[in-house]
Amino acid sequence: MLFADDILLVDKTKEGVEGKLEVWRSTLESKGFRLSRSKTEYMECNFSSNRPSKGIVTLGDRVINKSTRFRYLGSIVQSDGEIDGDVISRIQVGWLKWRNASGLLCDRKVPLKLKGKFYKMVVKPAMLYGAECWPLKEKHNTKLCVAEMRMLRWMSGFTLRDRIRNEHIREKVGVAPVEDKIRESRLRWFGQIKRRPSDDPVRKVEVLDLTYVKKGRGRPKKTCYLAKIITPEGSKDVRVGQPIAITVEDLDEIKDISAETLNGFKVKEEKPVQYVEPKEQELNSHRTNISRFSPSAKLLIAEHGIDVSSLKASGPRGTLLKGDVLALIKGRGGSQQISQSSDKKTSTSVHSFKQTAASSSSSETLSRITAAYEDLQNSQIRKVIAKRLLESKQNTPHFYLSSDVILDPLLAFRTELREQHNVKVSVNDIVIKAVALALRNVPEANAYWSDEKGEATILRSIDISIAVATEKGLMTPIIRNADEKTLSAISSEVKELAERARNGKLKPEQFQGGTFSISNLGMFPVDHFCAIINPPQACILAVGRGNKVVEPVKGSDGIEKPGVVTKMSLKLSADHRVIDAEIGGKFLGSLSSNFSDLRRLLL
Template structure:
């Protein structure tokens, strides 16, 4: 039975060891890992520790969006324990073992690295309380480790703090001190959240946004003797023009905010930024552009609509034309193997289509698109797009693909260049249709036409970005010529 994630098969063997000597065991299947630890107290408590699995090849961290079980609930094989937000989508956390939920080791909405222990199951319900004591020990150990690894707890970080005292009695970091001096903020009115009561830059920004701070008198300085890092920062501080902060006659609670909001990157956007930066740095991009006439497609869609049927969208025609073009030029249907430094020809034409979501772009896949009819492509694409925006795609529905299409025509973009997503070798950037005067008797719309033969036509520009190591511009040009042939003869795609 196909499930939303690969199954984690756990053995039912018994092993009792002391808590201080517990050893994690890893069982990896289909890229997903589940750590199993057997704990034993004086009464021997068999329990299972669930770890945050890697649900995609690029996933390094994950977030528990929602726990589907409560402490004390019975978990049976195949039950969904939680929803996990990966770098691509929200995926069900299915467990293939049985037991009672004894404790959750991390909370909802918190981001943790892959492999982090997330929950403990026990086989016997009466052992829940004892297992919770073990969970408290694990949480305490994790907190201690996190504190010792924190950069702010290191001596170097402590030495960089400025000599400004805040509400908590601590100091202000240089960036916070500079910001408070710029706006003449009284440090004692800023609520500190840093270690040992230190004022962080974020504390000052929150105070500015809420207006809950006091203004220092003109004659009073934050610190008569700033630290060396602070003095250096003040020396090179550029002049910033900004609206003056109105002086407050009281506590400063009526001061308005600064008018901006810090938006943290989602896991998806972090991965997108990392992979596209790597692609631009390491992949030799070759760009090729061609123009296609859309007159015949628009006429065909109008005819289908006049018959009372819903026609395929222009994007459906683009997907089908690209798939058929890849069968005509199979050298372009390939990926790049970085380890072997070689091109890998793909036997299946799996088209990845970029879909915009609130968290970033995701590319659901139309598998074997060359064998699908236009109606099937249309239905499949609508379903994938809806589930992509709802974060309900299965991992196998967005991982892989041999060719990517990114269409910005619906936003009024006439032409753009897209960045290749490794290990794929090609991505097709599709612009919107534009009305131009062309010669209908000349197939090559890029050639110089006879002015007397010009007529109005709707044309579309597409740009192919290809990995020069395996799809050079000659192969890319042949692919685009084949693509244009299908787009201008849509009956060949029916």
């Protein structure tokens, strides 16, 4: 029974509820109060549709109104045991809190992390009040997640059209998913129930004077004694869930701990740490200026048994290099310093190498070692390129789309320009123009990803980066506003930029920036390949060579007949954070249309 003052009477039978209700009525009337029959309601909990109703509840000679849900202490209790009404009610309360604080949460001047902390302190507790006792279903989780993501997107200034994943928004704001918070609250609630004694539920009320009582902070502490250490300190390879120790609540229980209690886990005995006298060779290594060894230097020292004290390090920060060891071996005649320890067996490959080295002269060994490889000194440009491409491959979610286009109209168009108009353009020039016009039709592909903002930005200008191989490394000169330039202008600019790139005379503004990259290997016997995205751009197009294939070709009479056509492979590498497969497919479709109808390139 639920009264107007949130007083709840519970009983297993209808008669029991009516008896308790009569006691309350008579008690209140004896004190001059009156029980409101219009505000008093009853609810029958029926969790099975096949179970018949037990009848109506009366108060005196009047029938009490029946309800299917009660609002009790901020929660909604339903007669069928479901929580749909409670979940919807808590979502509405959360929205009310959010709207009251929207002036702060929607202020772009406030950092996102600060907004997230305010949200976790004010809005989320109101929305998840009592959630630790909810019998949640998937539909309830979905409703809560949808409501929370709408709040977080408004806080961050993003909409669904921005195509930003929920995980990125949560990471920026610093808010964990709803299901994780509910699981944490439920485990904390279970822990409190587990720690409480069995007779702890309130059965009587005592008035205590707490004026001089010091209140403790945190959860109540329990005293225990360490009975057995299963995994000693410093142990390695400890599995998750493996016992590390056994505790008891009473000292007398320690003697009852046996090996059977360990559930099959072996107790690791703590071995005393023994001090080992260092060898003279190790002491000598510490007296030298050597602070570290390169791997090749270690191998040569072990093979030839060289005394470390006779070596001098020439590498940075006292690093002993391979050249330092080779210089000592060459100066002493090589074989004179070979130790007896080289005959010991280590591994199959090293042992066979030592046998070969022992059976030949030191000069042959050194020539064999130096001829095995050659160190290539990377230029600063190559180091930067390697670092950026490695970061791109590791951090950028690549996905690939491929398409084949027919080159015959392009080749005929190129021949016509050369013979009739004396305009010489390459296939690469036409590809640049076709890509630029396709980007104009599909501007979503002309974008880049900002790590600082955590969002994608669509660019208005179409600047095509072209991969050019040079002696110093791969350079990407840029054709600015390629969609607005003619084929002849693009051709002359490409030749000029490629020449400047090979001579190392490119200006920073000529290779820094760009919105889309093209890598063309059509001049090599490469049919198709995948290129790595040039960050922060979102796309790069890999162009292969043209190959003649036989396929059905429509004649002038409309009948398909076998014919030879030249096809070229195009493979698009795209950043899935910026565009999806649909946008990539639209871009390749627009690009294929430009190749099939080359009149578009003249517009």
